Amino acid sequence: MRETTRHPVLEAAQLGLRALLAQPGLAAVFLGVTLAEGFSQGLLVWALRGALRGFSDPGGIRDGALLSAAALIFGVWMLRSACTYFGEDLSARIAHRVEHQGAMQLMQKLLSLSVRFFDKRSQGDLALATYADLKGIRFVTMQISVIALQVSRLCGLAVVAWLISPKLTLVGIAMIPLGLLPAHWLGQRVTRAAARERDTHAGISEDFLQVSSGIRVIKVNRAEGRMLAQTERHMRELFAVLVKQVQARSLSRLLFEAVTGTGLVIVLVMGGRDVGAGRLEWQSLFSVLIAIIAVYSPVTGLLGSFNVINSVLPNLHRLQQVMDAPVEVPDRADARPLRATPDVIEFEHVSFQYEEQTVLRDVSARFRRGEKIGVVGPSGAGKSTFMSLLLRLYDPTSGRITLDGVDLRDLVHADLMDHCAIVLQEPFLFPDTIANNIRLAKVDASHDEIVAAAKAANIHTEIMQMERGYDTVIARRKDGRGISVGQKQRLCIAAALLKNAPILFLDEATSNLDSVSERAVQSAFERLMVGRTSFVIAHRLSTLRTVDRILVLDHGHAVGLGTHAELLRDCETYRRLWMAQMSAEPSRGDPPPTPAALRVTG
Numbered sequence: 001m002r003e004t005t006r007h008p009v010l011e012a013a014q015l016g017l018r019a020l021l022a023q024p025g026l027a028a029v030f031l032g033v034t035l036a037e038g039f040s041q042g043l044l045v046w047a048l049r050g051a052l053r054g055f056s057d058p059g060g061i062r063d064g065a066l067l068s069a070a071a072l073i074f075g076v077w078m079l080r081s082a083c084t085y086f087g088e089d090l091s092a093r094i095a096h097r098v099e100h101q102g103a104m105q106l107m108q109k110l111l112s113l114s115v116r117f118f119d120k121r122s123q124g125d126l127a128l129a130t131y132a133d134l135k136g137i138r139f140v141t142m143q144i145s146v147i148a149l150q151v152s153r154l155c156g157l158a159v160v161a162w163l164i165s166p167k168l169t170l171v172g173i174a175m176i177p178l179g180l181l182p183a184h185w186l187g188q189r190v191t192r193a194a195a196r197e198r199d200t201h202a203g204i205s206e207d208f209l210q211v212s213s214g215i216r217v218i219k220v221n222r223a224e225g226r227m228l229a230q231t232e233r234h235m236r237e238l239f240a241v242l243v244k245q246v247q248a249r250s251l252s253r254l255l256f257e258a259v260t261g262t263g264l265v266i267v268l269v270m271g272g273r274d275v276g277a278g279r280l281e282w283q284s285l286f287s288v289l290i291a292i293i294a295v296y297s298p299v300t301g302l303l304g305s306f307n308v309i310n311s312v313l314p315n316l317h318r319l320q321q322v323m324d325a326p327v328e329v330p331d332r333a334d335a336r337p338l339r340a341t342p343d344v345i346e347f348e349h350v351s352f353q354y355e356e357q358t359v360l361r362d363v364s365a366r367f368r369r370g371e372k373i374g375v376v377g378p379s380g381a382g383k384s385t386f387m388s389l390l391l392r393l394y395d396p397t398s399g400r401i402t403l404d405g406v407d408l409r410d411l412v413h414a415d416l417m418d419h420c421a422i423v424l425q426e427p428f429l430f431p432d433t434i435a436n437n438i439r440l441a442k443v444d445a446s447h448d449e450i451v452a453a454a455k456a457a458n459i460h461t462e463i464m465q466m467e468r469g470y471d472t473v474i475a476r477r478k479d480g481r482g483i484s485v486g487q488k489q490r491l492c493i494a495a496a497l498l499k500n501a502p503i504l505f506l507d508e509a510t511s512n513l514d515s516v517s518e519r520a521v522q523s524a525f526e527r528l529m530v531g532r533t534s535f536v537i538a539h540r541l542s543t544l545r546t547v548d549r550i551l552v553l554d555h556g557h558a559v560g561l562g563t564h565a566e567l568l569r570d571c572e573t574y575r576r577l578w579m580a581q582m583s584a585e586p587s588r589g590d591p592p593p594t595p596a597a598l599r600v601t602g
């Protein structure tokens with residue numbers, strides 16, 4: 001799974017080997033059982049030949065000899081069955097452990113990746129990574145077990161056939177590589193088709209996720225037909241690539257069997273001549289034929305494994321891409337801990353772009369500890385991005401952000417996170433109980449603390465009205481229930497309150513609240529913001545009553561930073577925003593330190 005350009009068998013062998021080495025105990029027992037199984041296969045043919053030769057004894061068939069031959073064959077047969085049983089059991093265990101480890105590594109990796117990684121991935125693609133791609137790991141590991149088993153069978157049978165007649169064995173076995181040649185080039189076709197299958201599957205997963213998350217929009221806009229057509233198209237594509245894979249697999253098997261069938265006939269003719277000339281006993285010819293037919297069966301099995309591996313290679317490659325994705329915001333080796341609340345937070349000529357588009361341009365600003373900063377600007381101005389940079393979810397393209405003169409990139413990121421609490425523009429909650437969602441950042445919070453936070457966020461009364469109070473599960477789950485966006489937001493506020501971090505970020509935190517709740521939450525914030533450095537992004541300027549200064553962003557430029565009065569006087573963008581809001585919402589215009597002349601009442 002490391003390198004993506006190697007031969008599939010090598011790649012799979014490497015993965016399997018690593019899987020086996022990771023659990024040496026299980027692997028040793030498994031290999032022992034597998035070898036025993038393979039060799040008992042050869043032993044079976046050998047015992048059969050012994051019994052057949054007994055039939056030709058001059059004294060005729062003796063009951064005793066027949067019985068002991070039968071007992072021997074039965075014993076070997078049962079030994080082989082027992083080994084198969086344990087071999088399968090062990091191989092499933094090994095494969096499951098590998099899948100388990102793979103899932104943990106994948107989860108760990110995803111959690112360590114930057115936000116940027118997720119900006120570019122569809123949910124369907126990631127859902128598939130956890131499901132189908134991980135299953136690919138299990139498949140390949142299982143195939144490694146199958147391969148070990150088939151190879152040991154092959155060896156056991158080949159050794160016995162060799163002991164009986166080296167010449168015929170050579171002829172029979174020489175056909176195998178010939179027969180496998182077509183499989184080699186058909187294998188690439190399987191992999192290509194499987195890669196397209198994976199992409200199509202990601203599309204189908206995405207379709208179903210869209211139905212789940214967008215059902216209201218779909219229904220109201222009567223977009224059912226479009227969804228059906230989209231899924232229909234994906235399913236057709238899927239069918240086409242599945243057929244391609246099956247055809248390639250069946251064709252490789254057909255060609256293999258045609259070649260080996262020829263080999264079998266050659267052995268029969270050559271062996272028949274030898275028997276005729278008295279150079280070989282007929283029992284030996286019979287046993288060699290059985291052994292060679294039996295050899296072809298593990299080879300067919302190997303061919304199957306080869307095809308399975310080819311078809312899961314795209315999954316392994318996809319996983320590998322995720323595992324190889326660079327961690328974009330890694331801690332430096334000498335990263336410094338952030339122990340105290342920073343006195344000064346400074347943007348120094350910060351520019352930032354997501355892709356080509358520059359979103360922040362040469363932003364410089366200085367904030368002091370305990371200051372309450374409002375961030376305003378037209379939609380798309382870069383307000384949320386500004387916050388993401390401060391949280392170091394992205395690094396600036398140029399310039400730097402410093403806390404007490406130390407570049408954010410030189411700080412231990414986890415420490416920075418511990419110092420910050422956020423309420424996002426799009427509230428996110430886990431499918432869990434309300435209490436657990438509030439105690440997200442403070443796992444050991446007591447019930448009283450949770451209730452206090454909920455009361456401060458003005459959501460306590462509503463929680464108490466729910467069927468199971470704080471134990472209500474919020475999720476689209478069998479035992480869950482939905483809640484309103486405003487409620488979600490207030491739960492996030494409660495969680496942020498409980499986290500009690502010295503730096504606060506609120507992105508449109510009150511946009512989904514009615515005026516009454518907004519005031520209640522506002523007052524909770526005002527209490528909360530005391531002594532904390534707070535950044536409050538707001539569209540409604542009326543929510544910025546108590547901030548100390550306001551940063552105005554416009555098309556990525558910081559066009560103003562000052563008090564409401566200063567900005568009204570000096571900042572064109574702010575004046576425009578303020579006027580627009582006053583004319584749209586005069587009743588809400590009971591703003592902060594406003595010059596009396598500008599105060600508009602509704």
Ligand SMILES: Nc1ncnc2c1ncn2[C@@H]1O[C@H](COP(=O)(O)OP(=O)(O)OP(=O)(O)O)[C@@H](O)[C@H]1O
Binds near residue numbers: 355378379385
């Ligand atoms: N993940 C992203 N990848 C690429 N471009 C992005 C991404 N997120 C935002 N943008 C772009 O960056 C610009 C600034 O976005 P940002 O979300 O910071 O605006 P905003 O000021 O918060 O707007 P709003 O008030 O509507 O929330 C926009 O032009 C947006 O299209």
Ligand SMILES: [Mg+2]
Binds near residue numbers: 383384385425507
């Ligand atoms: Mg925003």
